Amino acid sequence: MFLSVGVRFEANVEALNMVETAGNYSKHRRVPYLVEEDGKLKTVYVPALSGESLAHAYQEHLVREALSLNLPVCDDCRRNEFYKSMNKVHLKKKVNPIPDDPKKIEVAIVQSCVIEDVGGFLYAEKPPVRRSSAFQVSYALPVKSVALFATSEPQLHARHAQMDSSSKKGNASEQMIYYVETGTALYGFTFNLDLNAIGVSAITSEPILNENEIKARREAALKALFRMLSSAQFGAKLSRFFPVGGITEVAVAVTEHPFVVTSPIYDDYIARTERRLKVLEGLGEKYLFTVATGEKVPEEALKEAMDYLKEQGAF
């Protein structure tokens, strides 16, 4: 089973994805974006959130959900440090001595950590072992039709230090000003989850775990997505820049084989996704498509998808 979710969310004055700092100025991530204006294409720079940032948040939620279902999570991932068995030092914590066979290495990692099972890993030693992530997440980008209204704006803040004359060095000021660049936009992003990849070897395509364990891990993976969207706990600087706004629309497609909802950056993404699914239905694909716009809240659409997956025996 394959789950694909298109999410639109409004975020005003957010600092969800900061990149480098230049002196006292911390910059928001920005990307070039093609927009059409008066029949002509032009490039504009818009605030964005990286897929890496969203993926990190998802995996943090996955840690919590996995632990609450008594599923294994390795020590590194428990601390939300997703090294992903990248070298001998980290792999030895799971299996020691380290086997020579890539298949055995994969089995050892998948058995001992849900996060590396669902989120993939790259063991970059000899022999190298790579496992693709079962979930995919796009950048969050402003919705096309209103991208020109997206802004990034530096906000001035001040930090104070109490200094007596003995601790004061040179011309250091008791007050330091700094700027945080905040973004404001209606964002859209896509999240996909390949439930068939969980607990299954990326090398042999054979199940590594028993059916019950696989189902429990799928449940954790779905709950983590639910929690991430429901709580809006993704991105950085939430302590003082929690975005003002919230999820405005969600479109969820559950299919037997990989299918990705049309990107929510397009205004007609729901209608287009529906049309594409109808074509697939004609080819014999069973699916569920549910959207939360207007009256329905996002949690209701996500719950509907989870209920459908449960009915289908996915978990």
Next chain:
Amino acid sequence: MSEYEGIVKMLRFFVQTKNFSYVDRIGNALNPEPVEVTLHEALRAFRSIRESAFVEDNGRRYVEKDGKKIPVPGIPPEEEVKAFLDAVRSDIGVAKRVATLALAYPSKKESGGDE
């Protein structure tokens, strides 16, 4: 390309501090907009770095990275920046050439400060 020496030196400074972001974005730009945005960001960052750099007795500025002293060149003059942006508007290849020069060794030893 000597007319854009100030920009080349600034980009080379970022390369020396292992920040390849600006030189890559300018060198790989397919149209003028990314060059303009990147140059704006690079100048903004460069000013901040320059203002907080160490100043030697002779007035030269430098920053320390991995135990090495990296001289901080002067801020590119306004006319040069304007000429560069105009040139990029008419030929994007200028941006690639400037970025390529910034990645090459300088023809003579550069020193920091208000040159």
